[in-house]
Amino acid sequence: MSSAPTCAQVLMHLLREYQVEKVFGIPGVHTIELYRGLPGSGLQHIAPRHEQGAAFMADGYARASGKPGVCFLITGPGVTNAATAMAQAYSDSVPMLVISAVNRREDLGMGRGRLHELPRQQDASRGFCIWQHSLTDAEQLPQVLARAFQLLASSRPGPVHIEIPIDLFPAPMPGKLDDYRARPPALPAAASSAAVATAAEWLGGAERPAILLGGGAQAAGISAAAIAEKLAAPVFLSLAAKGIIDERHPLCGGANLSFDCVRERVENADVVLAVGTELAETDRNLVRPDYAFKGKLIRVDIDPAQLVCNAEPDLAICADAAETLRQLNEALPVGGATEQQSAADEVAQLLADCRREWWPGSEERYPWVQALRAALPEDGILVTDSTQLAYNTNCALPCYSPRSHLTCTTGYGTLGFALPAAIGARLSGERDVLALIGDGGLMFTLGELAAAVEQQLPLPILVWNNSGYGEIRDFMDEAGVEQEGVNLSTPDFVALAKSFGAGGCRIERPEQLGPAVAEALNINVPTLIEITA
Structure with missing residues (x-):
């Protein structure tokens, strides 16, 4: 007689039932039993180099596909590391399902100083989730997941956070895996x-x-x-x-x-x-x-x-x-x-x-916008970070299809979004993806180049290098504030990219952009294309 499935196995099975294909996460000591349920589930696991990258990848995946992006996080630092990316997703109404561990039920609220303990972990994410739940019984899992996916499909989307005590991952569940099925979402709400x-x-x-x-x-x-x-x-x-x-x-x-x-x-x-x-x-x-x-x-x-x-x-x-x-x-x-x-x-x-009415400097950068539009395949996806050239693409680069322009320059407006979000977008399907990020923003999530190399992604990463936070530098000048903290010592980005196993090159003129992007789209590693601003 086969043994009863565990909570972790039922979780993986139900995620596939809800049409989840990929999950983003970094395993830790608290999620080993969670990962025991992964082999044979049909889910592809993508390992970023930081939990913030995991959530940004899930965000990009969701924006490009229209389906929820899914993250696995460890207790404590896994949740807090992903917090910025979750908040960006909340601000931009991006559907995201975050499954995190939490300490054993007997330790919750006891303040015993357990490993990765974050007192009141749900409070840390309360401000940027549309719904949260802490599982207290393994048999609640099907109902909790049904509610999560219903919310993600039928209301204004955003991150949903489900935390599971580590003692519940190996807990036995009744019946067989095949007994557990996804529940259909509600029909779209019609107007009267x-x-x-x-x-x-x-x-x-x-x-x-x-x-x-x-x-x-x-x-x-x-x-x-x-x-x-x-x-x-x-x-x-x-x-x-x-x-x-x-x-x-x-x-x-x-x-x-x-x-x-x-x-x-x-x-x-x-x-x-x-x-x-x-x-x-x-x-x-x-x-x-x-x-x-x-x-x-x-x-x-x-x-x-x-x-x-x-x-x-x-x-x-x-x-x-x-x-x-x-x-x-x-x-x-x-x-x-x-x-x-x-x-x-x-x-x-x-x-x-x-x-x-374009703001100062836009006309000078417009040839780069034109070159970028010409280099981007007609059905391609542009993923942009908060950087000067990206602000020009917002209004001056036309997009031809839905879900072809993913940006963090609105709402929460964090830095470091574009590289991991572009990885998630590229993993969502067969559409070509280009990332556009500044030298300052790239340093936030540079390590995710390793994940893109690992996944063998043909991903051009355009780096607008103006040796600092150019937008803030301009604002300081306009306000008559002496420049401080905005002029950065930048590394040799091309050499760094090559050290990761990625491609890399430098360009100085807009007419060089098209050939560089075309070459990058035809090799199975990411290519960092540094633009000297």
């Missing part, structure tokens, strides 16, 4: 017919409508484009929404909400449809006040709290973005070609006006 009818009436009667899309509209691009065409309305994107509508579409005004000409157009629209967006300050420029909507504002969001955040709506629809726009598209009549052409001409003029 009355709300759709009101929205359709307002938008259909508008003379100067506008559409704003945020990251919550990732699956709504087809319907959003159809609605824009019917209304002859310009569409503007948050940074998290880049690519939801092909930015070559004549009605797409790109991610340009921070510029005055777009602000004026949106504020003076008679009806604005805002979908899956916080209307946050990082979408409209940090120093600008909230948009003052003079016409009617319709907001669609799965999170009821966001419906009244940063701007009060005239019509609030708490429902799934894709389902709501599908309903709304069906309710609207077909528009005219003449009105569409007039709106397209307006968008073209707005884009030209935005360029005249």
